[in-house]
Amino acid sequence: MFNTPQLEAIRYQDGPSLVVAGAGSGKTRVLTYKIAYLIEQGFRPWTILALTFTNKAANEMKSRIAGVVGAEEAKRLWMGTFHSMFLRILRTELPLLEESDPLHFPPNFTIYDQTDSNSLVKGIIRELGLDDKIYRPGSVLSRISDAKNHLVTAGEYAASAAQYQSDLRSRMPEVRTVYSRYQERLHKACALDFDDILVFTYKLFNSHPAILRKYQDRFQYILVDEYQDTNHAQHQIILQLAALPPHRVCVVGDDAQSIYSFRGADISNILGFSDAYPDCSVKLFKLEQNYRSTQTIVKAANSLIHKNQGQIHKEVFSERSVGLKIPVMEAYSDVEEAQMINKVITRLHGKEHIPYSDIAILYRTNAQSRVLEETMRKNSVPYCVYGGLSFYQHKEIKDVIAYFRLAVNPADEEALKRIINVPTRGIGQTTLNKIIGAATEHGVSLWAVLTDPTAYGMKLNSGTIGRLSAFADMVSRFIDKCNTDDAELAGRYILSESGLLKDIFSDTSIEGRSRQENIDELVAGLHDFVGLRREEGTDAVMMTDYLSEVALLSDMDRDGDDSTERVTLMTIHSAKGLEFDTVFVTGLEENLFPNQMSLSSPNEIEEERRLFYVAITRAKQHLYISYARSRYHFGKMEFSNPSRFIHDIDAQFLSMGKQQSASAAQPRPSFFGSRSSFSENHASFSDNRQQLSSEVSTRRLRPLTSVEKQSSDRFNRRTDISNTIQNNNSQSSANRTGVAFATGSIQVGQHILHDRFGMGEVVAIEGTGDGEKATVRFENSGVRQLLLKFARFKVVD
DNA sequence: GGCTCTAAAGTTTTT
DNA sequence: CTTTAGAGCC
Numbered sequence: 140m141f142n143t144p145q146l147e148a149i150r151y152q153d154g155p156s157l158v159v160a161g162a163g164s165g166k167t168r169v170l171t172y173k174i175a176y177l178i179e180q181g182f183r184p185w186t187i188l189a190l191t192f193t194n195k196a197a198n199e200m201k202s203r204i205a206g207v208v209g210a211e212e213a214k215r216l217w218m219g220t221f222h223s224m225f226l227r228i229l230r231t232e233l234p235l236l237e238e239s240d241p242l243h244f245p246p247n248f249t250i251y252d253q254t255d256s257n258s259l260v261k262g263i264i265r266e267l268g269l270d271d272k273i274y275r276p277g278s279v280l281s282r283i284s285d286a287k288n289h290l291v292t293a294g295e296y297a298a299s300a301a302q303y304q305s306d307l308r309s310r311m312p313e314v315r316t317v318y319s320r321y322q323e324r325l326h327k328a329c330a331l332d333f334d335d336i337l338v339f340t341y342k343l344f345n346s347h348p349a350i351l352r353k354y355q356d357r358f359q360y361i362l363v364d365e366y367q368d369t370n371h372a373q374h375q376i377i378l379q380l381a382a383l384p385p386h387r388v389c390v391v392g393d394d395a396q397s398i399y400s401f402r403g404a405d406i407s408n409i410l411g412f413s414d415a416y417p418d419c420s421v422k423l424f425k426l427e428q429n430y431r432s433t434q435t436i437v438k439a440a441n442s443l444i445h446k447n448q449g450q451i452h453k454e455v456f457s458e459r460s461v462g463l464k465i466p467v468m469e470a471y472s473d474v475e476e477a478q479m480i481n482k483v484i485t486r487l488h489g490k491e492h493i494p495y496s497d498i499a500i501l502y503r504t505n506a507q508s509r510v511l512e513e514t515m516r517k518n519s520v521p522y523c524v525y526g527g528l529s530f531y532q533h534k535e536i537k538d539v540i541a542y543f544r545l546a547v548n549p550a551d552e553e554a555l556k557r558i559i560n561v562p563t564r565g566i567g568q569t570t571l572n573k574i575i576g577a578a579t580e581h582g583v584s585l586w587a588v589l590t591d592p593t594a595y596g597m598k599l600n601s602g603t604i605g606r607l608s609a610f611a612d613m614v615s616r617f618i619d620k621c622n623t624d625d626a627e628l629a630g631r632y633i634l635s636e637s638g639l640l641k642d643i644f645s646d647t648s649i650e651g652r653s654r655q656e657n658i659d660e661l662v663a664g665l666h667d668f669v670g671l672r673r674e675e676g677t678d679a680v681m682m683t684d685y686l687s688e689v690a691l692l693s694d695m696d697r698d699g700d701d702s703t704e705r706v707t708l709m710t711i712h713s714a715k716g717l718e719f720d721t722v723f724v725t726g727l728e729e730n731l732f733p734n735q736m737s738l739s740s741p742n743e744i745e746e747e748r749r750l751f752y753v754a755i756t757r758a759k760q761h762l763y764i765s766y767a768r769s770r771y772h773f774g775k776m777e778f779s780n781p782s783r784f785i786h787d788i789d790a791q792f793l794s795m796g797k798q799q800s801a802s803a804a805q806p807r808p809s810f811f812g813s814r815s816s817f818s819e820n821h822a823s824f825s826d827n828r829q830q831l832s833s834e835v836s837t838r839r840l841r842p843l844t845s846v847e848k849q850s851s852d853r854f855n856r857r858t859d860i861s862n863t864i865q866n867n868n869s870q871s872s873a874n875r876t877g878v879a880f881a882t883g884s885i886q887v888g889q890h891i892l893h894d895r896f897g898m899g900e901v902v903a904i905e906g907t908g909d910g911e912k913a914t915v916r917f918e919n920s921g922v923r924q925l926l927l928k929f930a931r932f933k934v935v936d
Numbered sequence: 937g938g939c940t941c942t943a944a945a946g947t948t949t950t951t
Numbered sequence: 952c953t954t955t956a957g958a959g960c961c
Contacts, residue, residue, distance in 0.1 A: 192951075398949075399949080399951090504949075526950085563938070691951075712950070732948095736948060775952085937961105941957105942958085944957100946954085
């Protein structure tokens with residue numbers, strides 16, 4: 140079941156350990172069983188802190204652990220992302236600090252997402268009279284974010300000569316001023332940004348030894364997955380929490396898969412972890428056997444990654460079958476690339492009966508998904524796109540969430556700015572600027588000015604005053620509602636009373652309909668949130684609880700639809716940690732992969748190469764690599780050469796197809812020389828080309844508009860679900876009904892069909908009356924405990 | 937103050 | 952090509 144190093148890694152618990160785990164080496168399984176083992180050894184679940192990279196990874200691991208030690212135990216683990224776990228700590232601790240403490244925050248503080256941060260920085264740049272051509276908000280914010288990742292505060296930043304010199308070189312000497320003001324404004328808005336979650340946690344522990352001690356004592360064992368992608372702040376917090384002997388901390392990762400340095404991830408955290416504890420040695424475990432992929436894939440990956448310098452040496456090997464050589468497919472254009480891939484998918488699905496859900500198409504940038512989607516749709520291949528514009532980033536959803544945020548925390552400046560005139564109520568930019576000016580001048584929140592404009596010297600005409608006070612009154616009612624009613628009731632109230640609902644539902648255009656669907660889905664989400672929490676016996680069902688949850692959600696974390704049969708499309712970054720029988724890695728072109736932005740720096744090229752390594756090691760059986768000779772970029776066609784990375788793989792593992800005839804048209808001489816062996820496709824594809832090309836020339840594909848894209852996406856996501864689960868009504872909140880049950884009506888061993896989790900088997904029942912709970916093992920949703928009083932399901936047998 | 941039209945910029949990856 | 956920001960007009 141486990142090999143020797145895996146077993147040793149699982150059992151070791153005397154001190155700090157580092158598990159260097161090659162791709163496909165069963166890293167997640169080791170982590171899962173280590174935690175289960177710890178619990179069996181007597182560690183209580185709430186004394187174990189397990190940090191993962193995504194919420195999804197955490198939930199999956201949790202439900203696997205539940206399968207071993209039971210749902211009741213697994214539920215109590217501190218398991219989640221760095222951000223969600225530390226946010227939980229901050230919500231508990233920050234309100235308890237003295238008000239004079241700079242870290243003090245009331246419990247209802249907001250989390251600013253990147254858009255909020257960007258908008259705030261932009262506003263500050265404008266207020267300071269800086270040129271936003273030079274001070275591009277994005278670059279300024281990334282400097283600030285960089286500083287925060289390195290735990291450099293605004294004050295330290297302003298005092299640092301080195302920082303100043305660096306900013307000066309970028310012609311942005313005032314970044315330090317922006318940083319300081321940015322931080323002030325966050326504080327005034329009662330908000331933390333993403334990076335602050337880490338910075339505040341570090342500072343909290345650093346300046347309050349008693350609080351640090353409390354968590355050091357609580358967390359008897361700390362486990363961290365994907366350690367190669369942690370940043371300096373995260374690393375330091377781990378060191379704080381595991382500072383006391385015997386330093387029971389276990390970090391797991393693979394330096395060869397470090398792909399987030401652009402976000403501040405520091406590979407030296409894992410490379411140097413062996414020296415983290417001067418008073419004791421860190422036990423090193425190497426997992427080198429790959430259980431996922433064919434020998435060919437593993438060897439090809441090795442030959443690629445060995446082109447990089449500076450890594451922990453390991454020799455990943457596989458004992459699976461040798462497998463096929465890796466076809467490298469060349470296409471004329473991005474469209475043809477998509478069509479070739481579709482052709483192969485159709486063949487694999489039809490002749491080899493590979494389910495669509497075992498197939499993934501990976502790409503470097505989100506923009507590449509368009510052409511693929513269009514082609515898949517034309518060929519009726521079901522697909523699902525992950526990432527890109529997440530549900531929570533749609534305008535209408537952000538508007539609604541902004542209302543919610545304002546109702547929970549009226550000081551929230553970005554939320555207020557966003558919706559003060561949505562729907563239009565005659566409060567325009569001019570008035571808003573005056574309010575911001577007065578608020579800045581008096582050092583108070585926008586809300587304070589808004590509720591009493593004259594007190595802050597606002598000169599306004601009576602009409603404006605009336606409109607402002609009407610708005611303030613409305614928000615006050617929302618605040619009250621959020622204090623008394625649960626998230627769903629309050630949410631519905633806000634939607635209708637704000638006029639948003641009327642505004643959105645009076646628009647009958649295609650775009651409007653798409654917005655309406657999104658709003659429906661949001662309300663359904665609120666309903667589920669309240670319903671599920673009640674089912675699980677939690678009473679945290681208020682708007683503030685809901686917001687805490689959604690603030691850290693990304694598209695990757697959305698509901699699993701793994702029961703359905705669809706090809707997965709995602710960026711390579713999103714694919715980290717996943718595996719598929721068949722993987723297509725697309726767009727292997729110079730300037731795209733490696734990306735143009737990374738060409739100037741050897742380090743960044745190495746990171747791109749690691750990214751390619753991640754991509755190819757996702758495949759279990761079938762791996763295909765493709766590139767296009769031309770591709771649309773900003774609407775105009777551009778030609779490109781095959782990626783240098785193809786060359787980095789030992790040619791014996793690749794299948795390049797036959798020699799090209801001299802007459803074939805080439806947009807440009809190949810990277811590999813004019814008599815390239817690259818141009819003709821792998822044998823099994825070459826016969827496709829002619830029919831495909833004619834199709835290309837007759838019908839130029841039009842990129843999808845955002846609405847078409849959304850609705851097709853929705854179609855693709857949804858249809859299969861509603862067919863399999865007949866009474867699934869998650870599409871609409873309107874006809875949602877709970878299925879009521881008398882308690883005592885189900886028994887262990889019965890199968891149920893849950894409204895949301897699908898099919899599952901009842902494995903235990905405990906408690907009586909209103910407290911009666913069933914433990915259910917779901918086919919696709921893991922093991923869960925449901926409070927029968929609230930649970931919505933029906934018994935199947 | 938609000939709406940419409942035009943111009944410019946943008947795509948690297950995301951908790 | 953698409954999205955967004957800004958100017959100009961009502």
